[in-house]
Amino acid sequence: MKKSLWSSIELRHFIALAEVGRTGSFTAAATSLGYTQSAVSQQIKRLETVVGQQLVERSGGAQPVALTTAGQVLVSHAEAIEARLASAEADLQALRDGVAGHLRLGSYESVGARILPHALKEFSTQWPHIQVVLEEHDDDEILLSHVERGELDLTFMVFPLIPGPFSATELLEDPYVLVVSDDSPLLHEDLPLRLDRLSELPLATYGELRDVHGIAARLGRPSLSRQVILRSNDNGTILGMAAQGLAVAVMPQLSVDPYQPGIKVLELERVSPRIVGIAWHNGRRVTPAMKAFIDVATTIAAQIKSRR
Incomplete structure (x- = not known):
């Protein structure tokens, strides 16, 4: 036939x-x-x-x-x-109805290591038929631009938002800390450590990010930029430099691996924390799955905060 x-x-x-x-x-x-x-x-x-x-x-x-x-x-x-x-x-x-399909999510390293795994575990239990498709980038401005173009549904980000059609909710205050080797003379200083004690010290910090997230802007000390001897967007590299005593590292606490050998974490005086959030396009429908993930991420962030 x-x-x-x-x-x-x-x-x-x-x-x-x-x-x-x-x-x-x-x-x-x-x-x-x-x-x-x-x-x-x-x-x-x-x-x-x-x-x-x-x-x-x-x-x-x-x-x-x-x-x-x-x-x-x-x-x-x-x-x-x-x-x-x-x-x-x-x-x-x-x-x-938003109970099947894909959830396209943007993230960056510190959130990917500390918040995302716990959030995904809980979310997958509640929404087993939603497949999360992850996009990672060091710069949240790029992730937000992908939300604007409709390539991502949600993204983790750090306030303030860039201009654009975004809505966002705060998840966590993430204080900046100083990471030093476990034999650093700074361990004998009074805490929180004064910022002027960083003068002339070799610094390790992040690479190219939004200006508002740079060490000079965050600490309000433009001169600190001249002391940076290493820039990397890999947390392990920065922490390794600190552990070997080659530099001290100014990092958000969420970025610090508490099990990294050879380091100590010191509180800094009068440094505003970064505010971690999650953002979406305010001109598009927030599906039930998107809302559920936001709720789960909020709960996980609250648990992290309570353990500090």
Whole structure:
């Protein structure tokens, strides 16, 4: 049988055959489906023409009709097709309701290490059919631009927001700290450590980020930029420099691995914390899954704060 003929079969043909088999009557099948008897007969005839086999035993008179073996085989396939269509309908409904599909999420290293794994574990329990697609970048301005272009649904970020069509919620205050080697003379200083004690010390800090996140802007000491001997967006590299006594590191506390050997963390005097948040496009619909992830991230951030 030519494939082109099979491709002309419509779902209504299968449904008509299945209903004839179920009711044992062309008339009853037509009544059930809202067709005329002649319409049902034409659909069955079309099927038989395409498959090249008789599908219904027509006994004549008042005797019920029955499906032939070929008809039964075809109906079994028809039932599978209907089940797949019902599944497709349910999947699309779930997608429309926000309970299935993808959640595209932006993140950066410190959040990815300390908040994201716990949030994903809880979120996947609540929303098992949502696949989280992660995009990572050191610069939250780039992540926010991807939200604006519709390439991300949500992104972790640090306040203040850049100009744009964004809404955001605060998750956590993340204080800046000084990371030194475990034999540093600064360990004998009074805490919190005064910023003037950083004068002339070699510094390790982050690479290219928004200006507002730079060490000079964050500490209000433009001269500190001249003391930076290493810039890296890898927390492990910065902490390694501090552990070896090659530099002291000014970092958000969330970025510090508490199990890194050879380091100590010192509180800094009068340094405003960075405010970690999560942002989305304020011109697009916030799906239930997006809201659920925001709620989970907020809960995890609160747990981190309570342990400090």
